[in-house]
Structure formats: structure tokens, C-alpha cells
Amino acid sequence: MKLLKFPWLVLINILKCMDTVDLIKLSSTNRRLREKFTSKINPGGIHVDFYPTSASIKIGEFCISFDRHASAYAIPIGNQTIGPVTINAYCLFRNENKSWKTVVEDVHTPCLTLAQYCKTIFPKAELESFCFITEWSDEQYELEESTRQLLASWSQIFNKF
Amino acid sequence: MSVEPEVPIVQVEEVRENPVLYKIISSDNHVFTISEHAVKLSKTLWDLITNLGLTAENALDNPIPVENVNGKNMETIVQFCERHKYDEEEPEYTNYIREFVLPEWDRQLLSIDNxxxxxxxxxxxxxxxxxxMDYCCRVIGDMAKDKTPEELRIIYGIPTDAEDDALERSASDSPGPSG
Structure with missing residues (x-):
């Protein structure tokens, strides 16, 4: 099967039937596919949450949580490359592939990198919320310099923060 | 004591058993019979029937040639339309990713090679x-589940950017109709 041989409208229809995570992976396979087709899809709003020891991004129905702490209930699904980010992923709910978690030290940079990537490949997707909590109980934290720079560049692009 | 209404009650099933039928001829000359309710699922065929002025009386005497569809595909399409002819109309989809479950009967029907x-x-x-179209697209979309980008490239026959560029270059280098 040659996906790119389908008429434009049919291919758009196919992409609209895909899960967001598959769409993100598919968009990384070919520039033409990304520019002419996946960029026309709106998988739903983007939500980014930053906490002191975790960060999460939700796009459409798909959510990835970056956490410093492991969870006993998560099911390992191995290394996953999603856009510019490769993670050792865990699935949070059995029989569905829409909520992932990964345990990493720097939780904010990959989350923001992925958010930026999603906004680039899905220009129609709105950044619907950005929650940034710098205090957690009595614990405070500061962003790493690399994350600060990424955040600064991102805010210039989207003028949101 | 209740009074029974004297209006005759027409059972829906009775109506369904006496449908108006149309004949369709595929590109390879296979003839198919399809009911009116089923053929209405195809906007192209229904427009054709309306424009040709086919009625219950003359429908079977005037087969409709469909030159772009072969017998094998037409058979699947007729089966599908007959199966779904009484389905309720579905609401318009939004611009977002579509969430719907493909019924098992349809998944079986569409279990064909790529x-x-x-x-x-x-x-x-x-x-x-x-x-x-939605169901076929769902089947193709589902092929992407749990695959890596490299696997997706193979399943969907997606060229690399370098292959795409090479194709584009060779197309622009080849002489045009006058050259």
C-alpha cells in the first residue's frame, strides 16, 4: 500500500482516524506527509503541566507524564521514539495506549521539547493550558537553564506566557 | 375499556421486504441488484438514479453502468450498503481525531489484503x-497502532525524504511532452 498515493481528502480522512501518538510517529517519517497532510489535522488541544518533580503533556486524547519517581502500577512498553524524544515508556492503563509515563531526572525539558514539536507539526492544535507550579508543599524548585532557554524561545513563538 | 384505532398498522418489516430494486453493472460486466435504501448510501449512485429519472417501475429495466468499479469491489460495496441501509444518520464529525469503534461484521468484511x-x-x-469510507479509513489507521516510525514507513510504503527528493529531481530532469 502506498499511503501517499491516496487522494488528498481520503488521506486526510485516514489520518483523522489515527490515534494521536500514531499520528506523531507517522509525521516523522516523511517531510511531504508532514507538510501536506498531518499539518492539516487538529488532534485536539495541547495542555502542558509543570510541577516540581513531574511534567506532563496532553495532546488530544494522548498524554505523557515525565516523572522523577516510578510507579508500581505502570506497564513497561519499552523504548519509544515520539518525535524528537526517545523515552523508556510505561503504559498507565492496560489495554489502552493513550497514557504513558516515563521516569527521567530532567522532567521539564523533554516535555517542553515535545510540546514545541507537536505545535510545529499540528499548527491547528491550540495550546489550551500551561500550568506552571513552582512550589509543591514546602519544596521549591528552579528550572534548569536549558529548560529556561527553551521556554523563552517558546514564549516568543506563541506569545502565550 | 380502550378503543383500538382503526388506522391500519404497517409493520416496518413488511415495508422492508418489498423494496424498490436497482441494477448496477460493474466495469467487468457483473450485474448486481441493490435496494433503494441501500443505494441511497452512495451519493454518486443516488444522484445518477435521480438524474436518469429511474422509478420503481423502470429501475430493473435500466441497469446503471459503473465503469470505475470492478465486480469484486462492487460486491463488497453492495454487501456493506445492504447491511447498513437502515442505520441512523451519524452526526457530523468535528475536526478532531475520530473516536468510533468498527463493528466486528465490518472488520471481517474489510479483512482483505492491502x-x-x-x-x-x-x-x-x-x-x-x-x-x-470512514470504516476503511479506520482499518488503515488502525494498522499504525503500536508501530515504530520505521515500521510505519514499511506498512504504508512511505519513502524517505531523500527518496522523495530524488524522485522530484528525476521528474524535473525528464523532458516534457515537447522535449
């Missing part, structure tokens, strides 16, 4: 059958 599925989609697109 090339056949490709041809069926082109036929469905030509005949403008939205529901079958």
Missing part, C-alpha cells in the same frame, strides 16, 4: 459512501 483495500477505498471515494 492492495484490495486500496482499490476498495478508491471505489468508495468515487461512489461517495461516507460510512464505508
Amino acid at each position: 492492495e484490495e483495500l486500496f482499490q476498495l477505498i478508491l471505489a468508495t471515494n468515487y461512489l461517495d459512501i461516507q460510512k464505508l
Whole structure:
């Protein structure tokens, strides 16, 4: 099967039937596919949450949580490359592939990198919320310099923060 | 004591058993019979029937030639339309990713090899059958589940950017009709 041989409208229809995570992976396979087709899809709003020891991004129905702490209930699904980010992923709910978690030290940079990537490949997707909590109980934290720079560049692009 | 109404009650099933039938001829000259309710799922065929002025009386005497669809695909399409002819109309989809479950009967019907599925989609697109198009697209979309980008490239026959560029270059280098 040659996906790119389908008429434009049919291919758009196919992409609209895909899960967001598959769409993100598919968009990384070919520039033409990304520019002419996946960029026309709106998988739903983007939500980014930053906490002191975790960060999460939700796009459409798909959510990835970056956490410093492991969870006993998560099911390992191995290394996953999603856009510019490769993670050792865990699935949070059995029989569905829409909520992932990964345990990493720097939780904010990959989350923001992925958010930026999603906004680039899905220009129609709105950044619907950005929650940034710098205090957690009595614990405070500061962003790493690399994350600060990424955040600064991102805010210039989207003028949101 | 209740009074029974004297209005005759027509059972829905009775109506269903006496449908208006139309004949369709595929590109390879196979003849199919399809009911009016089923043929209405195809906007192209229904427009054709309306424009030709076919009625219950003359429908079977005037087969409709469909030159872009072969017998194999037409058989699948007729089966699908007959199966879904009494389905309720579905609401318009939003711009977002579509969430719907493909019924098992339809999944079985569409369990065909990729090339056949490709041809069926082109036929469905030509005949403008939205529901079958959605179901075919769901089957193709589901092939992406749990795959890596490299696996997706193989399943969907997606060239690399370098291959795309090479194709583009060779197309621009080749002489045009006058050259």
C-alpha cells in the first residue's frame, strides 16, 4: 500500500482516524506527509503541566507524564521514539495506549521539547493550558537553564506566557 | 375499556421486504441488484438514479453502468450498503481525531489484503459512501497502532525524504511532452 498515493481528502480522512501518538510517529517519517497532510489535522488541544518533580503533556486524547519517581502500577512498553524524544515508556492503563509515563531526572525539558514539536507539526492544535507550579508543599524548585532557554524561545513563538 | 384505532398498522418489516430494486453493472460486466435504501448510501449512485429519472417501475429495466468499479469491489460495496441501509444518520464529525469503534461484521468484511483495500477505498471515494469510507479509513489507521516510525514507513510504503527528493529531481530532469 502506498499511503501517499491516496487522494488528498481520503488521506486526510485516514489520518483523522489515527490515534494521536500514531499520528506523531507517522509525521516523522516523511517531510511531504508532514507538510501536506498531518499539518492539516487538529488532534485536539495541547495542555502542558509543570510541577516540581513531574511534567506532563496532553495532546488530544494522548498524554505523557515525565516523572522523577516510578510507579508500581505502570506497564513497561519499552523504548519509544515520539518525535524528537526517545523515552523508556510505561503504559498507565492496560489495554489502552493513550497514557504513558516515563521516569527521567530532567522532567521539564523533554516535555517542553515535545510540546514545541507537536505545535510545529499540528499548527491547528491550540495550546489550551500551561500550568506552571513552582512550589509543591514546602519544596521549591528552579528550572534548569536549558529548560529556561527553551521556554523563552517558546514564549516568543506563541506569545502565550 | 380502550378503543383500538382503526388506522391500519404497517409493520416496518413488511415495508422492508418489498423494496424498490436497482441494477448496477460493474466495469467487468457483473450485474448486481441493490435496494433503494441501500443505494441511497452512495451519493454518486443516488444522484445518477435521480438524474436518469429511474422509478420503481423502470429501475430493473435500466441497469446503471459503473465503469470505475470492478465486480469484486462492487460486491463488497453492495454487501456493506445492504447491511447498513437502515442505520441512523451519524452526526457530523468535528475536526478532531475520530473516536468510533468498527463493528466486528465490518472488520471481517474489510479483512482483505492491502492492495484490495486500496482499490476498495478508491471505489468508495468515487461512489461517495461516507460510512464505508470512514470504516476503511479506520482499518488503515488502525494498522499504525503500536508501530515504530520505521515500521510505519514499511506498512504504508512511505519513502524517505531523500527518496522523495530524488524522485522530484528525476521528474524535473525528464523532458516534457515537447522535449
